[in-house]
Amino acid sequence: MFGAFVLAVGLAMDATAVAAARSVSGVSRRPLMFLALTFGVAQAAMAALGWLLGASAASWLANWDHWIAFGLLLAIGGKMLYEALRGGHDDAEQAARPLSARMVVVLAIATSIDALAAGVTLPAVGAPPVIALILIGVVTFVLSAVGGLVGGRLGRHLGSKLEIVGGLALIAIGAKTLFDHLSA
Secondary structure, eight states, X not given: OHHHHHHHHHHHHHHHHHHXXXXXXXXXXXXXXXXXXXXXXXXXXXXXXXXXXXXXXHHHHHTTHHHHHHHHHHHHHHHHHHHHHHOOOXXXXXXXXXXXXXXXXXXXXHHHHHHHHHGGGGGGSSXXXXXXXXXXXXXXXXXXXXXXXXHHHHHHHHTHHHHHHHHHHHHHHHHHHHHHHHHO
């Protein structure tokens, strides 16, 4: 069971960082819960898909997952940077802009692609795969919600400067994902 928990925490880290980065411009509780729930469901669903597809499909996806995640996170992080640096809006206007459902789904996919490959390992984590999947979803939900709350609180104090940091963080997560896969 400990192995399943460690896997769940490891898979949740990207989602947590992205939730924090996207929340710096302000997000109310309901959209934050939607974000965290979507991230949790996406992580568990991708891991389940990996488990069901087995090693053959996961190894094929492993050739492309890092490029997909990098491209999505680069585009979203770049958009955050552009909006933060272009000026012309104040922090109140930025905070009032909602996080769209489409953006949440794209972020959830980008942060859960690695869970597809990790799903192949579920039988080896020391817990029944269904329990491991539930754990992955719940841990991702909780950590993403906490990350979003922390990001939102910091964003209220630091304003658009932290949005720049958030955009750079998304790009860095994408670059790290790409670098880790290419150097392995």
